Amino acid sequence: MADAVELIVNGARRRVRVQGDTPLLYVLRNDLELNGAKFGCGLGQCGACTVIVDGEAVRSCSFPVALAEGKKVMTIEGLGTIDKPHPVQRAFIDEQAAQCGYCINGMVMTATALLQRKPTASGGEVRQALAGNLCRCGTHARILRAVARAGKEMAQ
């Protein structure tokens, strides 16, 4: 039956009672009421559900919650707020880098994981890092500009 799982989400200890094989996505969205990570495919193909676990961008739709036990889970809510956005979030706002925005969580989180490792990532590296994140509205050009802008700020 349900197990007690302890997670560190956006810096806070959170305890949930769920089956250990429950995908992290549903725990974040439904138990912790964090909206950022989105269900897109449930197959790890589109990236809409991306969160950062111990510094790595992972697909929360196919990441069992038990594997996140004791690890640091960062969601888009943990990066910043509307009033105090993270540089990546602010860059997406400044570049108006969204249409429907359903994929944008994944774009922001994947880019953040990359820029935290390498703020000076080249345009080509950004494209490669985002190669597994799908956007259907065709906002790619703006997303690339936003990531470049955020990288500049984070490199300072």
Next chain:
Amino acid sequence: MTAPAISRRRFGQAVGALTIAFSLAPPSWAEAAKLPGSLDKNRMLDGWLRINPDGTVTVFTGKVELGQGILTALEQIAADELDVAPRRITMISGDTAQTPDEGFTSGSQSIEYSGTALRYACAEARQILLDAAGKRLGLPHGNYAVSVEDGTIGGFPDGKSVTYWELSGDAWLHREATAGFAPKPPEALKLIGTSKPRLDIPAKVTGGVAYIQDMRLPGMLFGRILRPPNYAAQLISFDDGRVKQMPGVVAVLRDGRFLGVVAQREEQAIAARDALRDAARWSDEQSLPPADNIYQYLKGLPAEDHVVSEKGAGPAPSARAVHDATYTRPYTAHASIGPSCALAQMKDGALTVWTHSQGVFPLRRDLAKALALDEAKIRCIHKEGSGCYGHNGADDVALDAALLARALGDRPVKVQWMRGDEFGWEPFGPAMTVSLHAALDDHGMIADWTHDVWTNTHSTRPGQKDGVNLLAAWHLAQPKSPGKPEIIPQPAGGGDRNAVPLYDFPRQRVTHHFIPGMPIRVSALRALGGYANVFAIESFMDELAALAKVDPVEFRLRHLNDERAFAVIQAAAKHAGWQANLPGRTGRGRGIGFAKYKNLSAYMAVVVDAEVDRRSGAVRVTRATAAIDAGQVVNPNGLINQTEGGIIQATSWTLKERVGFDRSGIVSRDWQGYPILTFPEVPVIDVTVLDRPTEKSLGAGEAAQGPTAAAIANAVAHATGARLRDLPLAPERVKAAAFG
């Protein structure tokens, strides 16, 4: 100030002030007259806006946010016409209990219809408030130059002022619009024409509640649906005993071949749905058409032939050369990133449905029919979902949620489709065939032109007079029939959208071969038939230009009589650094495409640079340089965003996309089966906006689709010498055509 009211008013606007004239009766002719935009069908002013005593304004629109930025643009319009700060405005959109019925948010018509209605409604409301202000201040009848700043009416002779909010209690706006008061001229606008940042983006990048998927209601349960394996499969046996025992499962619903499950937790609902698959046995049906011969198959079905344009009579003129070509476009998916989702709750016999439908009123009509409920007992409220680009699963999932909610008592249920549901059951953009014929005269000009397009309908949306256009309704034990396939008439057209050339030919005949039979479910996908028709026309124009030995840009201009068309083509060519007679067959090429969307909306031209890999045949679009004229632009950044998005999406359709199917069903059920353009493949994009503030705003959101497709095919032809006429321009096809 003694000039007559109307000219005074015009003068006042020109200098940024307003005049008031008491006892302004609406002109009598206005009563029966057609009103502008959606005002015509929704005539009450307070149906569009309310002035609240707390210093706020509520603006109502029947159009909905789909990620295109419409609510930001409409807010700009209302704020500008009313002279209030945008922060005072709350936008209410797409709610059958509150907003005007504006049908569907489709066809790039929201600025034209809702925006125009709001401009006139707000202009009239402002004048009514000005009159009310004069009365409130006890001023004698007369005319005064006054000004409004953020809802405060000032500039009266004695220095008094009064606010909209003080006047709000007087129900001034509960009356029919007359449209007797002109919206502001371009020079008086402060917000329209500026790139106001989108209202919705901050929440979307910080994890705010932004989508229907983010809604939570007290006691909410999670539902999932198990569809048949294909359109025709019948349920032979079903044993839900084990599923009912699964953890968290609250209900299993079977109605005919509609199967649903409801659970406490989302992952429990998903697991139960997977288990339902083992619990159900379906008949084996081989009901889909042959995939390898789909165009011939469709052309073999009964068709209604409609000649939609005919010019020039008598026998065909003598020709220096004639040319014929046939183009095809496969079934194409909307492929929304977020699968369709809805919430429903049944309480005291009344149903509330939260939905990302493009049309809450038409959806309500079909829900009422499907559920045998009075329309008055149903409220549909729009909440944003993932981008849709046309008629996807949004409406269908609303009925799914309603069916589950009805079975649950009063607990709300949220249903989201799984990825495979979305790809397997959405109504696709129809497969199409376009055959063109032309004759060139001795001067290399087109003397004769024939266009034949074979296609299904391009709209099977809900809300038709007959039938029910919601998926689950067809699967119930007492099934409903879908509505009769309908033609969208010219000049907008459906399958024949943009089939009538904008070019000026002395002689032409355009025939729409409308195929009512739909072996695969289809409906509206961005640009409708305009995508394939423009792809064909603009490819063919390049082929004819080559026959005439004329540069493709020059060849187009020689056949155009429309200044604005001229201007966008020249702007795109100029910004791209277009040069006539660039050598071809080098592996790199460039091509141009142009259209005036629907022949009624935005003008768009795009120059594409492409590279073709000799070994694989893979086409890479490296750059797209576009120009667009959408008349008066409300939000330039929003227009550019839509145009960039259209170019990228059309590049994806054109290079990669086709729905996969075999005789027993749709086989492209995930992103591996239906790949779309990815970051490494996305071109650099440059969009130039030709703003025309004195022209009316034109729908622009779909303008890029057809021109981009043709520009790519033309660039590939330039790069390789091979003309590809079947979409998508997949590597194996390019390789076979270009490199044998």
